[in-house]
Amino acid sequence: MKVKRFLVLFTLSLVLLAILSYFSITEGTIKIKDEQLEKYLFEGTSGNAITDQIIGKLRLPRTIGAIIVGLGIAVAGILMQGYFRNPLADPYLMGVASGASLGVVLYIFTSVLFKMGIPHSIYGFIISAYVGSLITMFVVINIARIVKQTATLLICGIMIGAIASGLTTLVVYTGDYIGEENSKLAGYFMWGMGSVNNLTWPQINLMTVLIIPTVILAYIFLSKKLDANLLGEKYAISVGVDVKNLRKWLIILSCILTATVVAFAGPIAFVGLICPIVARMISKTSKHTYVIPMTAVLGSVFVLFADILTRPGVIVPQSSNNLPLLSPLSIIGAPIAIAIYLKVRKMGI
Template sequence: MLISFLLLSIFFLSILSITTGTIKIEPKKFYNYLVEGTTGNPIYDKIIKCRIPRALGAIFAGMGLAIAGLLMQSLFRNPLADPYLIGVSGGASLGVALYIFTSLLFKLGIPQSIWGFIISAYLGSLVSMFIVLALAKKVKQITTLLIVGLMIDYISSGLIRIVIAFSNFLGVNNEVLASFLMWRYGSLNSLILKEAIIMSIFVVICCSITYLMSKYLDSYLLGEMYAKSVGVDIKKLRIFIILISCMITATVVACVGPIGFIGFMCPIVARLLCGTSKHIYVIPNAMLIGAVFLIISDILVRPGVVIPTTSKELPLMCPLSLIGAPIAIIIYLKIKKMGI
């Protein structure tokens, strides 16, 4: 029942996403575009072609980040864990920044492609993840570990700003800097169909593998001793969680930039709505909830939606942080009461 409701919500929100913006398109014209291949107006046709990848990207980025967050929470056995808070997203962003600007600064002539973005983001996220895991062996409290993750994210942000400063000093094209800064705050605005399709394929594959591993994840949540008793290889499972979560995060970051709170909020909401922590139920619901959250956020940040007179788009972090931060505070206070 819940899945049906979420699927229906995604369907209507996707239509709203394609028809809402600075220039509004009537649903009837969009229907004509789907049936006949044109609205009868070339301007509307072009707008729809630009908005379809955006809606598609919001759906699959939301799904992917929700599962990446769920995997982080399962790995650390704590609802506060999230790729953004742990520093994985920051490491991926640093990897992309170095990939973009190193070639420009040193005139290496490295061709920039979506695959280069994904690989560099993946390497950056893995480095951050391994640093956090290395420190996790020495740190017992998860809250301390989360602070360490935030510090890694701040270090990544500082290094990115240094790279940007050098790029600006050495006369890198201002358009490149402007587009990178917009990407840095998370945006679906510049997403093209090719990138949306690549991202959706990666996300679907990773989420499918995660769903097939749901029983192993359930046993891991019950404790390492129990997981070992039922035949789970703990080391291999941890490597699996790290690789899949980093791959999802890196792919999304490479395509639409770092987006926080989706990976943190959606697994929690999914558990509350499902009334269970079993991954076989939580995974599909978390995916759909992530898609719903990100589509709504993407609609709210568009020019003329929240602020009627503006012509500039807001960063995705604006609505997401307003929703996610209060949830984080409530959960943190509950954890403190439990003495964790």
Template sequence: MDLPPPVAGLAPARVTGSVAPAPSAPARDVAAADRSARRRYRRLLLTLLVASPVVLVLAAGAGAVPIPPADVLAVLRAHLLGGPVGEPVVDQIIWQVRVPRVLLAFVVGAALAVAGAVLQAVVRNPLAEPYVLGVSAGASLAAVAVLTLGGLTSGTALASLGVPGAAFLGALATLVAVVALGRRAGRLDPARLLLAGVALSYLLQAATSWLQLRSAPNQLAAVLFWLLGTVGGADWGDLALPTAVLVLATTWLVLQGRSLNALLAGDDVAASLGVAADRVRLQLLVVAAALTAVVISVAGGVGFVGLVAPHCVRLLVGPEHRRLLPATALLGGAFLVLADLVGRLVAAPLELPLNVVTAVAGVPFFLVLLRRSTRIPGGGA
């Protein structure tokens, strides 16, 4: 039987195995960018994991009585692994005074950095940080009330809490007020949250200033130093609660990385991915406020860390929160340890408050990174 001639313009078909279509150029670009971000993240994380213990040891050895790193390590080894304790004076300086201080500075910096990263995703604003929602102002007002109204509050529940307990309750009470004011039609609105936080912050700061004006001269120095942040006088008892909250909160937040990424893209994208934006946003707010409140209660007001640390990490490794949060915690912790070290040494025997050092040292570094970047992290193009 004769076969029909082939149709003009059609090549004969060849039977081949199943071949996947080649990825498009945009898909290849996205995959290459993700691989590059992963490599940068691994390098950054390794650098921070190595640098953080070095910074802690150097900071523990620096001070009015300089102690070599080898002696610091010997004291740590004796207490952690057992063995003979060296010179009693050196042991007391390192183990009882400096190690709790540098560890508390690290925990405070890490907690504020993580809280800042979360809040920037929750309200989708690159300027968000732990203090923009008024949590710090509420904690400060409650703490200053205890410091300045000691006679009036004696015998009351506020006095029995002490400064740390009052600061913690003040922060949580402010969060409740901000969430209540930030709801619209039964849902949390990021813009309303931000505006409510800023408005309440100004109101609470005004009340705090009034308490400062009526305080005695011998109280004013303590009030100002606490408001500007300090980890001086830290002891081992100050570390347990903030460390536990930091570890548990950061672990949970990393597990919620997909939801954080979706919120950063907007509520419509979050809904399309099956993320209940309103419920997740409320949970994240509570966790971020708890992180902020627990560290403010032991270190006072420490600004700037929660703003700059997340942005610096985003500029280096991108906005993916499962990579962002661990690196942000390490960077924020190491940064605040160095800030405390500078504050102890630059004007010795006086100590500079943490807020002064974080602003002076951190702003130029952040501006250099921002100038080198082609895009504002967490913001528009």
């Protein structure tokens, strides 16, 4: 019965994702007609050079980028919740995403400061984001060893994120004093609130190569171990799970996913918190064999929907500017996060 329910829900989620993808490609300041999109997809051209540019260089990268970003950060959330055995663990709220952001901004700052000429290196972005996320993750882990209460751990994570965000702002503003290249730093304020509208095909290709295999590895090798870990460390050990090794891989994989997303799209809020919980609720199971793929699709749906809302004129009438993803994600995600926290607190977790 669980398998049948999962297959129905998973299929419906994919259908919803397909519908949102269609609107993401066709809707905007310039509307793409159905016949133009169909012709472009099947023949490689819509018959209009400008329309081809809009679809191929703007709408498609943005749509696919949102899907990959949502998938990656949602699965990072479920891995982090598995590590802490805490439904409120999330890359954004625990400060890991902010740590990755700080790493990226420091990389840009030092490359500009020392005239290294590499502020736009894709690999530099990723490596710096990995370092920043890992350092922040280890800080959170050490705090978690001391703090046992969910509320206190959550507050500590938020404070760590606030410190990282404050340092990021300081570095960006310091860029005003290092010469004409400062615009490369100042331009990252929009990125710092989450955005997929400037992604390029090389970035999407690299992001896909890093995120998809990581998600597949987590699903194949960690699903059953995460199920055992949910029942407690002693139970996991009794059924043959190497808990230390499991935790090591949960840290590595969640940081890879979080840092890769942040390097290209900035910090993505609340997706890693909400999607795993919604996946468990609608699937009516905590088995990660079902929850991980459902979480991945819901993450893509959530980010793609939020990105559509950021388009000019959708939320703010007559606007010609894109909103950052943080705006709709926070408006939708924060109330859900509060409801989850109150429920968790009522349960005494």
